[in-house]
Amino acid sequence: MRRFVKNETAQILVIALTTAIGAEIKVYPFHGDYFRMGLGASTFLFFLLFVRHLPYLKVGITTGILSVFFQGTEWLTQSTSLSFTASLQNNVAAGVYYVVFALCMGRLQTKIDEYTPLRLGALVSGIDLISNGTELFLRWLLLSVNVMDWDDWLLLLIITLVRSYFVIGLYSSIMIGQMRIVHAEKEKRMEQMLHVGTGLYGETFYLKKSMGTIEAITEQSYILYSKLKEDNLGRYGQEALSIAQQIHEVKKDSQRILAGLTKLYDSEIVVDMSLAEMLDFVVKANQKYSRMFQKKIKFTTELATDYRTAEFIPLLTIVNNLVSNAVEAIQGQGSIRIRVDEDITDTVLVVSDTGCGIRDSHRSVIFQPGFTTKYNESGVAAAGIGLSHVRDIVHSLGGEIAVGSSEEGTGTTFIVRLPTSKIRSVFTAV
Numbered sequence: 001m002r003r004f005v006k007n008e009t010a011q012i013l014v015i016a017l018t019t020a021i022g023a024e025i026k027v028y029p030f031h032g033d034y035f036r037m038g039l040g041a042s043t044f045l046f047f048l049l050f051v052r053h054l055p056y057l058k059v060g061i062t063t064g065i066l067s068v069f070f071q072g073t074e075w076l077t078q079s080t081s082l083s084f085t086a087s088l089q090n091n092v093a094a095g096v097y098y099v100v101f102a103l104c105m106g107r108l109q110t111k112i113d114e115y116t117p118l119r120l121g122a123l124v125s126g127i128d129l130i131s132n133g134t135e136l137f138l139r140w141l142l143l144s145v146n147v148m149d150w151d152d153w154l155l156l157l158i159i160t161l162v163r164s165y166f167v168i169g170l171y172s173s174i175m176i177g178q179m180r181i182v183h184a185e186k187e188k189r190m191e192q193m194l195h196v197g198t199g200l201y202g203e204t205f206y207l208k209k210s211m212g213t214i215e216a217i218t219e220q221s222y223i224l225y226s227k228l229k230e231d232n233l234g235r236y237g238q239e240a241l242s243i244a245q246q247i248h249e250v251k252k253d254s255q256r257i258l259a260g261l262t263k264l265y266d267s268e269i270v271v272d273m274s275l276a277e278m279l280d281f282v283v284k285a286n287q288k289y290s291r292m293f294q295k296k297i298k299f300t301t302e303l304a305t306d307y308r309t310a311e312f313i314p315l316l317t318i319v320n321n322l323v324s325n326a327v328e329a330i331q332g333q334g335s336i337r338i339r340v341d342e343d344i345t346d347t348v349l350v351v352s353d354t355g356c357g358i359r360d361s362h363r364s365v366i367f368q369p370g371f372t373t374k375y376n377e378s379g380v381a382a383a384g385i386g387l388s389h390v391r392d393i394v395h396s397l398g399g400e401i402a403v404g405s406s407e408e409g410t411g412t413t414f415i416v417r418l419p420t421s422k423i424r425s426v427f428t429a430v
Contacts, residue, residue: 011054016063019044019098020070040067041131042167044098045124048105049112049171056109060102064095093138101131117172125157125164132156218247272425273312275340275347276303281316282338286323296333305342311423314393315349318401321390322351322414329355329412342420349416350404357410363403367391398422 023040044063048056071091104127112120221244228237283299290297309315319338326336334354341348358366367387387401394401399418 008054011051012059012062015044015047015051015054015059016066019047019063020066023067023094024070041097041101041128042163044101045105045128045164045167046171048102049167052109052112056102056106057099060099063102064098067098068092068095090143093135093142096138097131097135100134101127104130117168121161121165121168124168125161128160128164129157132160214247214250218244221247272308272310274308275306275315278309278312278316278319279303279338279340282320282323285320286327286336289324290327290330293327295327295330297327297330298335300335300337302337302339305340305347308425309423310425311397314397315418315423318390318393318416319349319351322416325387326351326353326355326412329353329357331356334411345419345421346399346417347420347423349418350413351416352404352411352413354411357412358403366403367401394418 019040022043048059051059068091071094105124108115108120108123115123221240225237225240225244228240279301283301287297287299323336323338330336330353336354337350337352339348339350339352341350391401394416397418399416401414401416404413404415
């Protein structure tokens with residue numbers, strides 16, 4: 001089946017056969033039965049719009065031959081004459097219509113996506129009119145039928161316009177639907193990529209921080225070894241040296257892991273993002289997070305400024321964690337407000353919630369390493385990123401973070417100030 005779908009000849013035959021069958025459903029716009037218009041033309045145009053990988057002329061010739069065969073067979077069954085020549089003379093013009101139509105459409109084949117539906121409809125109507133004119137002229141030559149009255153041409157023009165714009169409208173609707181599906185899929189993949197990117201950034205940030213600690217411990221262990229050796233405490237000195245060597249091995253392993261994470265991180269995210277796009281991602285991610293806890297939370301975003309930034313991953317990590325903390329702090333239902341403002345030198349991010357607030361006794365220690373108020377049912381502390389790490393990321397960008405206001409039971413506000421010059425991209429058109 002898959003080979004059949006991919007086979008060019010098979011595809012052309014399907015188009016030709018479907019069009020020929022569609023042409024059998026017809027109307028007679030003029031007096032008499034010498035000229036008919038059926039669904040074949042609409043069907044043929046519809047196929048041509050979607051199969052631009054096929055040679056249009058070959059499709060037109062094949063369709064024309066099958067159309068002549070179908071209509072000729074019908075003519076023979078309804079006529080008292082069994083003359084093949086008479087049958088061909090009466091129906092060959094209908095086949096020529098598809099050849100001329102395909103030949104003209106071939107001029108647009110590679111440019112269809114460049115035209116607006118209105119302009120494409122006008123061009124197709126013109127091609128349809130030329131093809132019908134060719135068919136009528138050929139019928140006049142072969143059958144001596146005069147169909148050149150102005151009323152007939154006006155009717156033909158109206159039918160051509162209606163038919164062409166109907167097919168173009170249907171095609172455009174299908175393409176818009178497909179674009180929406182593709183856009184939704186791309187948006188979903190972008191969210192997944194950003195989620196992975198923020199996770200990688202957090203892990204690399206922790207690892208870089210740990211690398212500094214490991215380096216300091218290694219140096220201190222070696223200094224301790226030297227002092228113990230000087231004090232003739234060789235046995236203890238050897239133990240200190242052994243510890244220094246083991247820590248050095250941990251450092252090398254950590255460096256390899258960091259190199260891998262950094263390479264993966266750099267390959268995942270290579271574009272800028274606007275602040276509006278960043279907040280949209282944060283809101284969507286935390287809407288899902290709040291639904292997971294069966295909480296009804298209203299998210300509000302306010303942007304007094306917007307620009308593109310290459311530092312959106314650390315910014316996402318900061319804002320996303322503040323907002324997710326706010327989600328966890330809200331009991332049942334509430335609201336979270338995210339505001340972005342800009343003063344003379346800084347970009348200010350403000351995250352406010354209507355959650356449980358912060359106790360007075362905790363205000364002075366919330367940014368201390370290891371501080372948490374979140375424990376699971378077994379009493380194990382949460383393993384997520386803490387405010388101390390959020391603060392460290394803010395500091396790495398040259399900024400500051402503070403609790404703007406917080407009273408127990410009335411919610412919390414965090415204010416992050418970052419130097420605009422450090423996070424704003426050079427090309428900032430949004």
